[in-house]
Amino acid sequence: MYRKRLDGKNCSIARALDEVGEWWTLLIVRECTQGRTRFDEFQSELGIARNVLTVRLERLIQLGVLERFPLAERANAFGYRLTDKGESLYPVLVALIQWGDQWLSPNGKPPITLIENSNGQPVERVEVRGSDGGPLTFRDVRYIPGPGATATTYAVIKDRNERVLGNESNNLSAS
Structure with a gap:
């Protein structure tokens, strides 16, 4: 099935969704933030078909979200890691986690809690804030x-x- 392209729209949301709006894309980015780098790890964790994963990884490389790098432990094998562009999607993932925790967690019990590694404190909610620091809708x-x-x-x-x-x-x- 053909997916409509949004890259010609003069809307930052539409252009962003054109690059990362397909669900496998953000799940692959999530796996990278969890330390996964190898094709077989992505395939195993996501349960994604190999041909679909191949296409998604190539697209993410073309878009500059991921980069391919040689794996030291395996000759002629490559891993995948986030670029700066890919890493800047992390707040988007956290916002989705927090939204899902609030609205979709069975019995109101989120599966994970994000804790700041340096001090053990829970990560604050992702919010749009005004110049006075207060939340904005x-x-x-x-x-x-x-x-x-x-x-x-x-x-x-x-x-x-x-x-x-x-x-x-x-x-x-x-x-």
Whole structure:
């Protein structure tokens, strides 16, 4: 089945989903954050078909999320590890873990708890925070055009701000 491409959209969420929105992708990234590097480890842990895993790994390398490296313990064999671009997906994974723990854990009992290694304290919830450090929801944030905005983007922003923030958004400057 053909999947619609979103890379031409002038929307950061759509472009990001075009690269990492397919479920195997984030599961492979998760496995990398758990120390797995070898094809057979990914295949075994995920239960993914070899041909599907091969395609996903190659795509993640093309996108710069993973890099291939020679395995010292096995001649002519390669492992896979996250690039800086791949590592920057970690907060996305943590946000998904926390969301899943809150809304999907059977009997409200999450399977794991994330603890800061250096001090043993639980990892804080991933949140959008304001300049005062307080949490923000989508109702607290106004969109303004960025440097890559098009005429369509301006219209989307105006419509979004009016629908979510009401008329008050029209009285605020972009600064």
